[in-house]
Amino acid sequence: MSLLSIRDLVFRPAGASCAAILDHLDLAIEQGEVHALLGANGTGKSTLAYVIMGCEGYRPSEGELLYDGAALAGLKIHERARKGITMAWQEPVRFEGVTVADYLSLGTERGAADSALELVGMNPALYRDRMVDRSLSGGERKRIELASLLALKPRLAIMDEPDSGIDMLSTRDIINVISAFKERGSAVLLITHREEIALIADRASQLCNGRIICSGTPEGVAGHYKKRHCGLCDGTECHYV
Numbered sequence: 001m002s003l004l005s006i007r008d009l010v011f012r013p014a015g016a017s018c019a020a021i022l023d024h025l026d027l028a029i030e031q032g033e034v035h036a037l038l039g040a041n042g043t044g045k046s047t048l049a050y051v052i053m054g055c056e057g058y059r060p061s062e063g064e065l066l067y068d069g070a071a072l073a074g075l076k077i078h079e080r081a082r083k084g085i086t087m088a089w090q091e092p093v094r095f096e097g098v099t100v101a102d103y104l105s106l107g108t109e110r111g112a113a114d115s116a117l118e119l120v121g122m123n124p125a126l127y128r129d130r131m132v133d134r135s136l137s138g139g140e141r142k143r144i145e146l147a148s149l150l151a152l153k154p155r156l157a158i159m160d161e162p163d164s165g166i167d168m169l170s171t172r173d174i175i176n177v178i179s180a181f182k183e184r185g186s187a188v189l190l191i192t193h194r195e196e197i198a199l200i201a202d203r204a205s206q207l208c209n210g211r212i213i214c215s216g217t218p219e220g221v222a223g224h225y226k227k228r229h230c231g232l233c234d235g236t237e238c239h240y241v
């Protein structure tokens with residue numbers, strides 16, 4: 001049985017007259033699998049992540065999400081988190097007045113927090129007492145957020161990389177974090193626009209116009225992603241670079 005099975009998912013924002021952002025999307029993520037999701041800007045990658053997380057305003061319009069075979073419908077973010085579904089947000093965390101050690105110890109004990117910091121390449125002695133606020137760079141906050149996810153040992157970690165602008169973590173950093181998740185047995189939905197990162201996944205899928213248009217080996221899907229024509233929307237509605 002798949003860890004997460006998404007069937008015929010349609011998402012239209014409430015009250016919006018626009019077309020569905022997710023349009024009869026099917027996707028399965030297996031236990032312990034690193035699954036890369038490739039797609040151009042605006043294809044619905046972040047929306048899919050928010051629907052899986054159960055964010056406010058992101059209830060599926062149609063279709064179902066099965067987690068360990070049971071429907072996720074109606075479960076709030078914290079209830080999904082308790083079931084092991086977590087996410088690193090596109091914007092890294094910022095909490096005024098909270099130290100790194102406190103933030104990392106919210107869901108775990110201190111020793112685990114220190115080792116999680118080491119896994120993201122941060123010296124615990126240098127960062128433990130820093131505040132998780134503006135005094136840390138975007139990249140440092142991103143690492144700390146990933147350390148908190150690692151410390152939680154989730155069953156499904158969703159990583160949503162920024163679509164544009166400066167990549168906050170290097171390819172090497174991300175590969176190290178993904179390896180750490182894999183060692184812990186976590187499945188990862190790795191949302192990325194970087195082909196070299198997608199290549200470390202076990203499997204990959206390409207999203208276009210709210211649908212999964214191909215799934216398979218990371219090499220195969222990355223090769224498809226690079227082409228202008230995706231096969232579904234005859235190249236006119238895709239905005240591939």
Ligand code: ADP
Pocket residue numbers: 013016018021039040041042043044045046047048163
């Ligand atoms: P990606 O992460 O692949 O870049 P998004 O999931 O952020 O894409 O967005 C997909 C499309 O849906 C974009 O065109 C975006 O403007 C639109 N969109 C996202 N959220 C909403 C919303 N709440 N209401 C209307 N349109 C939205």
Ligand code: MG
Pocket residue numbers: 045046047090160163
């Ligand atoms: Mg996005």
